[in-house]
Amino acid sequence: MKQYGRITGWGKSVPERILTNHDLEQMVDTSDEWIVTRTGIRERHIAGPGETTSSMSVEACQQALERAGVAPEEVDLVIIATSSPDYFCPPVSSMVQDRLGATRAGAFTLVAGCTGFVYALVTANQFIETGLYEKILVVGVETLSPAVDWTDRNTCVLFGDGGAAVLVEASDQPTGILSCELGSQGQDWDALIAPGYGTVKPFSEETLRNGDHYLRMDGRRVFKFATRKMTNSVINVVQESGLTWDEIDLVIPHQANARIIDLAVRRLKIDPEKVMVNVDRYGNTSAASIPLALCDALEEGRLQSGDHVVLVGFGAGLTWAAAVLHWQPVAEEPIAVDDWPLLSNLFQPVTRVRNAVWSTQVTARARLQDMALAAMTPINQWQRRFKRD
Numbered sequence: 158m159k160q161y162g163r164i165t166g167w168g169k170s171v172p173e174r175i176l177t178n179h180d181l182e183q184m185v186d187t188s189d190e191w192i193v194t195r196t197g198i199r200e201r202h203i204a205g206p207g208e209t210t211s212s213m214s215v216e217a218c219q220q221a222l223e224r225a226g227v228a229p230e231e232v233d234l235v236i237i238a239t240s241s242p243d244y245f246c247p248p249v250s251s252m253v254q255d256r257l258g259a260t261r262a263g264a265f266t267l268v269a270g271c272t273g274f275v276y277a278l279v280t281a282n283q284f285i286e287t288g289l290y291e292k293i294l295v296v297g298v299e300t301l302s303p304a305v306d307w308t309d310r311n312t313c314v315l316f317g318d319g320g321a322a323v324l325v326e327a328s329d330q331p332t333g334i335l336s337c338e339l340g341s342q343g344q345d346w347d348a349l350i351a352p353g354y355g356t357v358k359p360f361s362e363e364t365l366r367n368g369d370h371y372l373r374m375d376g377r378r379v380f381k382f383a384t385r386k387m388t389n390s391v392i393n394v395v396q397e398s399g400l401t402w403d404e405i406d407l408v409i410p411h412q413a414n415a416r417i418i419d420l421a422v423r424r425l426k427i428d429p430e431k432v433m434v435n436v437d438r439y440g441n442t443s444a445a446s447i448p449l450a451l452c453d454a455l456e457e458g459r460l461q462s463g464d465h466v467v468l469v470g471f472g473a474g475l476t477w478a479a480a481v482l483h484w485q486p487v488a489e490e491p492i493a494v495d496d497w498p499l500l501s502n503l504f505q506p507v508t509r510v511r512n513a514v515w516s517t518q519v520t521a522r523a524r525l526q527d528m529a530l531a532a533m534t535p536i537n538q539w540q541r542r543f544k545r546d
């Protein structure tokens with residue numbers, strides 16, 4: 158019998174300490190007004206002593222297991238999506254597996270930048286669909302603060318620490334991921350980079366002096382990539398799912414910048430009420446941002462059983478990923494599939510045509526906006542230079 162991946166438990170963990178924009182005003186040449194208007198961020202959580210990628214993962218996983226009523230020994234696999242493990246070696250996933258008491262579980266760490274959680278969820282789903290595993294913990298977690306240059310206003314106002322987890326269990330009822338897309342645009346690998354963290358430039362006095370261990374970002378390049386990919390990948394997965402836009406109840410985008418989300422929302426002509434935004438409270442938590450937003454959406458009652466939700470991420474790599482999920486955390490009466498094939502077969506071509514018209518309109522609109530933005534950029538640059546002079 159075909160198995161589907163049902164999310165049955167979830168949990169989150171963020172550091173106690175909150176760093177506000179006003180705190181940052183005391184540290185670098187910035188203002189609350191600049192940060193809010195350019196990013197939508199008001200505050201972020203920053204890890205203190207003892208708050209690590211593994212400790213936040215363990216807390217989030219324990220909540221997820223408790224919620225699902227599953228014991229740690231029953232877990233088959235632990236997947237941790239992160240770019241900021243406790244150590245370069247060993248993999249943080251094994252530390253989490255041990256601290257959870259998930260004695261039977263395999264464990265691995267997945268690195269795909271801010272897109273990591275969606276990559277990990279899709280991976281977990283594959284293990285379940287093949288029938289190999291039945292209970293998988295998927296975590297998105299980051300402790301980016303040690304990799305932030307707290308004297309660089311271009312980056313230090315953006316990032317925050319935190320983590321969240323889901324438990325995916327095998328189910329014989331159709332639910333979980335309906336469609337997905339995983340992408341990589343590797344030619345832009347240097348758009349978001351910590352050059353002194355790897356083997357190309359091993360740690361040395363020189364890398365320390367140059368600050369090569371800090372994150373550097375070509376913000377504008379990533380911004381352009383993010384708005385384009387967010388729009389296109391949402392179109393692709395919604396179309397592939399066979400659902401119409403009206404049947405999508407919630408979109409949970411990667412929380413990097415409220416302006417990126419706004420632009421994509423306008424291009425897609427989505428009702429902003431259907432879009433989860435919590436970047437104001439956490440900043441950009443990279444791989445943690447989508448599962449944190451999922452947990453907050455559930456806490457706020459924005460997701461009900463039977464709903465369809467789109468997850469969409471973008472980030473270092475550069476990578477992107479999107480998925481449409483049928484949300485049904487608790488098993489319900491099986492759908493009597495034999496009762497409705499005739500009706501659904503009749504409607505399928507209509508749905509396909511409606512989806513095609515919608516996606517053509519959105520793509521054309523996005524192209525026009527890109528062209529208008531490209532035309533405006535030199536004018537804006539000239540205006541800024543003129544103002545400075």
Ligand code: UT7
Pocket residue numbers: 186187188191192195196271310311312314349375376377379380383413414417441443471472473541
């Ligand atoms: O999660 C991974 C994916 N990451 C992203 O998606 C991030 C994508 N990029 C962005 O969100 C935006 O590019 C940023 C928020 C990073 C920057 O916003 P921007 O509107 O692209 O600003 P900018 O880099 O063009 O800088 C505009 C001005 C510059 O001054 P001049 O050259 O015009 O005089 C910057 O020096 O703003 C200045 N600036 C600041 N001013 C006050 C940059 N950072 C700050 C700051 N406070 N914190």
